Amino acid sequence: MNTHDLRVIANRVRRRDLQAVFEAGAGHIGGELSVTDLLTALYFKIMSVDPANPRAPERDRLVLSKGHTALALYVVLAEKGFIPKDEIATFLKPHSRLNGHPNRTKVPGVETNTGPLGHGLPVGVGMATAAKLNRANWRTFVITGDGEMQEGSNWEAIMSAAQLKLDNLTLIIDHNRLQQGARLADTNDLAPLAPKLAAFGWDVQEIDGHNMDQICAVLDAGQIVTGKPKCIVAHTNKGHGVSFMSDNVAWHHKVPNEEQYNQAMTELKEAAP
Template sequence: MTPEDLSRLANKIRRRDLQAVFEAGAGHIGGEMSVIDILTALYFRIMNVEPANPAAPHRDRLVLSKGHTALALYIVLSEKGFIPAEEISTFLQHKSRLNGHPNRVKVPGVETNTGPLGHGLPIGVGMAKAAKLNGENWRTFVITGDGEMQEGSNWEAIMAAAQFNLDNLTLIIDHNRLQQGARLAETNNLAPLAPKLEAFGWAVEEIDGHDMDEICSALSPGTITAGKPKCIVAHTNKGQGISFMSDNVAWHHKVPNEEQYKQAMAELEGALE
């Protein structure tokens, strides 16, 4: 898919995400809007995955460490063909397998359960190390939030990845500058992130996390530095595409009322014109 095609698809996914949050009366819409472009590029341009065979041994792996944005992942998986599109309507319903955090036992295409922040990158390091030990060339991608990078377990994993020369590992930090209840700068300001990762021996690239050309270029195999894990610091906006949600800390897990829903949907639909 071209970057233009990917952007159109990402917009469609945003609209479905908005609808699902509104209908379920719950969700983490702000962080979902910020990560959707990255997820779309990964599944429809970059990753080698097989919806008909989710456990294919040589597939690429994605760990969505910021697991509270599971709905965005579910919709991407449905668009890719891992789960039925109509199942999105069951999000958070009684006995639905589409829970508020992804579950690898229940949902095809989910690589590991996430939710407790700081766990995804250590798991991703283990996956990438396993591929190296087995002489395999599949890639591991991990998406974290920037607030999540305050977890010490992430920095232990960062040290290990550099020690093991895991150039088959890519960490993508969804750097939307906001976390639950506050701005990153008001909590534990890790910014700027790039020099910190570089100091630990990683190859680092900073991009506009909503520019499909930049996303696809940064994720491509040609940008890998031999012997170094890669970190992409993706500068994004929480609530991207919706004026009153964008860069607004209140929309971490707030649900729009009917008037807000109609306005948000109109704005997203207008972006296609």
């Protein structure tokens, strides 16, 4: 699939995500819009996964550690064929399996339950270690938020991954510079992130997290450095694609009113490739 097709899918995912948040009256639209391009590239270009066999032993694994952006994952999984597209309309409704955080036991394609921040990368280290022990070739990908990197458990996992030479592990940091209620710089400023990961022995690359060509290039298996886990610092914008949401901390989990929804949907439609 070429990058133009990936951009088309990502735009469609954003619009469906926006609609679902508006209809449900809840969600984390800002972070969902920032992570959409990354999820789209992973599922439609990079990862080896089969919606007809979601537990295939040789599949690649994705852990969405920033689990509050579950809706973006659900929409991508629906686009890929893991769940019916019309099921997105049940998001957050009573008895729906599409909860505010992803559930492995309920949703095909979800690899582990996430929500408490700082848990996903340690789980990913375990997955990558298991693949090494089994001499398997599948890869593990973990997406965290930049605010989430303030959790100490992540840095313990970073040390372990380097010690174990987990070159089958890729950490993608959704570096949108914002977290709930404040900017990263005003909370516990970890930036710049790249030199910190490099100091721990990781191969680190920085990209524009909304540039599909850059995303696909850096995630390609040919970019793996033997003996080193990979970290991709993806510079993104919270609320990407919608003018009044972009880089605005208020839209961490704010819900648009009807006027805002219509404006946002118009902007996303006009931006379609």
